Amino acid sequence: MSDLLELTAAQAAERVRAGEVSPAELFELYRERARGDELGAYLWVSDDEPPETPAGAPLGGVPLAVKDLFCVEGVPSAAGSRILEGYRPPYTATAVERLNAAGAPTLGKTNMDEFAMGSSNENSGYGPVRNPWDTGRVPGGSSGGSAAAVAAGLAPWAIGTDTGGSIRQPAALCGIVGLKPTYGAVSRYGMIAFASSLDQCGPLTRDVTDAALLFRHMIGHDPCDSTSLEFPEPVGLPTAERLDGVRIGVPPELSGEGVEAGVREVFERTLGLVEELGGQIEEVALPHSPHGIAAYYVLAPAEASANLARYDGVRYGPRKGRNGDGDLTALYEETRAAGFGAEVKRRIMLGTYALSSGYYEAYYGRAQRVRTKIADDFRSAFERVDLILTPTSPTVAFKLGERTDDPLAMYLSDYCTVPMPLAGIPAISIPGGLSEGLPVGIQLAGPAFSENRILDAAHALERAIGFDGSAPRA
Amino acid sequence: MIDRDQVLHVARLARLRLDDAEVERMAGELSTILDHIEKIGELDLDDVEPTSHVIQVENVLRPDEPRPSLPREKALEQAPDATEDGFRVPSPGGS
Numbered sequence A: 001m002s003d004l005l006e007l008t009a010a011q012a013a014e015r016v017r018a019g020e021v022s023p024a025e026l027f028e029l030y031r032e033r034a035r036g037d038e039l040g041a042y043l044w045v046s047d048d049e050p051p052e053t054p055a056g057a058p059l060g061g062v063p064l065a066v067k068d069l070f071c072v073e074g075v076p077s078a079a080g081s082r083i084l085e086g087y088r089p090p091y092t093a094t095a096v097e098r099l100n101a102a103g104a105p106t107l108g109k110t111n112m113d114e115f116a117m118g119s120s121n122e123n124s125g126y127g128p129v130r131n132p133w134d135t136g137r138v139p140g141g142s143s144g145g146s147a148a149a150v151a152a153g154l155a156p157w158a159i160g161t162d163t164g165g166s167i168r169q170p171a172a173l174c175g176i177v178g179l180k181p182t183y184g185a186v187s188r189y190g191m192i193a194f195a196s197s198l199d200q201c202g203p204l205t206r207d208v209t210d211a212a213l214l215f216r217h218m219i220g221h222d223p224c225d226s227t228s229l230e231f232p233e234p235v236g237l238p239t240a241e242r243l244d245g246v247r248i249g250v251p252p253e254l255s256g257e258g259v260e261a262g263v264r265e266v267f268e269r270t271l272g273l274v275e276e277l278g279g280q281i282e283e284v285a286l287p288h289s290p291h292g293i294a295a296y297y298v299l300a301p302a303e304a305s306a307n308l309a310r311y312d313g314v315r316y317g318p319r320k321g322r323n324g325d326g327d328l329t330a331l332y333e334e335t336r337a338a339g340f341g342a343e344v345k346r347r348i349m350l351g352t353y354a355l356s357s358g359y360y361e362a363y364y365g366r367a368q369r370v371r372t373k374i375a376d377d378f379r380s381a382f383e384r385v386d387l388i389l390t391p392t393s394p395t396v397a398f399k400l401g402e403r404t405d406d407p408l409a410m411y412l413s414d415y416c417t418v419p420m421p422l423a424g425i426p427a428i429s430i431p432g433g434l435s436e437g438l439p440v441g442i443q444l445a446g447p448a449f450s451e452n453r454i455l456d457a458a459h460a461l462e463r464a465i466g467f468d469g470s471a472p473r474a
Numbered sequence B: 001m002i003d004r005d006q007v008l009h010v011a012r013l014a015r016l017r018l019d020d021a022e023v024e025r026m027a028g029e030l031s032t033i034l035d036h037i038e039k040i041g042e043l044d045l046d047d048v049e050p051t052s053h054v055i056q057v058e059n060v061l062r063p064d065e066p067r068p069s070l071p072r073e074k075a076l077e078q079a080p081d082a083t084e085d086g087f088r089v090p091s092p093g094g095s
Helices: A003-006 A009-017 A023-035 A094-101 A146-150 A167-174 A210-216 A261-276 A289-312 A327-339 A342-356 A361-384 A406-414 A419-423 A453-466 B004-013 B022-041 B070-075
Strands: A042-047 A062-065 A106-110 A157-162 A177-180 A200-205 A247-252 A278-283 A386-390 A429-434 A438-445
Touching: A003 A023, A003 B070, A009 A023, A009 A042, A009 A094, A009 A157, A023 A042, A023 A106, A042 A146, A042 A278, A094 A157, A094 A210, A106 A146, A106 A406, A146 A157, A146 A167, A146 A200, A146 A261, A157 A177, A157 A210, A167 A177, A167 A429, A167 A438, A177 A210, A177 A247, A177 A453, A200 A210, A210 A429, A210 A453, A247 A361, A247 A406, A261 A278, A261 A386, A261 A438, A289 A342, A289 A406, A289 B022, A342 A361, A342 B004, A361 A419, A361 B022, A386 A453, A406 B022, A438 A453, B004 B022
Parallel strands: A062 A106, A062 A157, A247 A278, A247 A386
Antiparallel strands: A042 A106, A157 A200, A177 A200, A177 A429, A386 A438, A429 A438
16 A cells, blocks of 8 residues: 555556555545644644545546645635634635545645745744755745645645745745646635735646646636636646757846855756757846846735735634724734734735835835836747746755744745746746755746646656655655 | 834734834834835836736626525624624724
8 A cells, every 4th residue: 555655646546547446545545644744734634534536537536635725615724824723614715626526635734834925834823844855944835735745745746826936936845846827727716815916826746747637627717716717728648758849948037146056056957958858948038037026025915915904803713802892993903913923914014015105106016017027028038938947946945944034035035936926927846856965946937828838848857857756755 | 214103004004913022123124125125116117017917808797697695604604703693893983
């Protein structure tokens, strides 16, 4: 049985189809693993009977770890926040519902930075997650629990959400694959909102094929999310082994200064592999991307400050403040003071300030214009190249506590992943190799709805890289 | 730069109660972050349209068909304080 843990989800589904293992056995095996979690990756593990999986279900009954940001009916769903402690939603997010229906039952809810605000998972209201490659280090964030669970073999696959890098960066730091889809490709219904114009959910998996398999069952228009779209073409399972004729752009702004030496080395080795596989490397300019962090840290907190106004101790979550005093404002203020963590308060303050009278145009208005320029840069680049290649994170996983005292330093470390959601375009992170024994992520981005192209190229590169992710599964 | 009074003003707008230590720390941290953000002030953006939504979508109306909504008891189930037909809060008018 334990050799099943070594399989990718697609391989496990194959075993189910061949009748070698039942979905219930698979569920029990992973439930056992999830219950033994010592990384803090899970916030809740299912204790239901293993759900019935109809024969022939495309996802084969292979269980799914779900970021705590997704509402799942009757299951604790708190987005990593104390302000939603004990909340059990009356409905299930569309993405989760679709994956459940396709044969990936919910195994558990994974830990995350509170309301997806963070790059280290240290902002969770329920304690940090540890990186399975080195438990003294962070798994990245905000989907740190999902990434750590997949890397450590505590889940066959997982879903997370990405607003400024929250799927790709933890995938990179944990040595797995993470795909942030085109904005609108997957319904956001039932995702607890952080920054609605940026949030997208996507898969975190052991390999590129698993990512494609999960993704193809998440997509499509949903009447409950008016920004969701019908994907313009079927999503296939990637088969490419070569990159002949594929033009790959390398932007110096996202791959030069600031990238640590070990990451640089893995990145350059990957460029060599691209050429060996027949791809062409070209330098492309993304001149406004260095302003991505500034624009992002206006737009995302501004949207968050509005989205998080709903947490006031009235409809859900614990209430603080003396009810009998007849002071409604005090009830709001005390509930929010007690329920939100430091980073969430900081972002609400930043967003409220940026939207406040007299500052709106200088901050929010300008940031929206920078967003246009960043999207224009990508559009011009994609006239010359098919895909853009960068490191996912400028560093490998850092030590727990190392960056918690300097919020700006933590923000700045996201500069490789922030421009893509600002432009609404898809990007994947795949493991490129190790630096000092820790995984390095390589990011491939493409134009809107180019997921098939991205997955194919990532598949070819993955084979050439031959990354061994089995170390942390022991 | 953002000072103590501005922090308190914004905290009131955001319905956040901050203690003295938080106000102090927030003033410093927000100032550092805003200093970085203000670099976008150097860009020439005069003729640039703002982007609020990245992917072009047409506004569509759903069919106007009656369908059941969330039952009241389910909607009230998670509330910290509810009556049979609503969420209970102190009177907004004060006591």
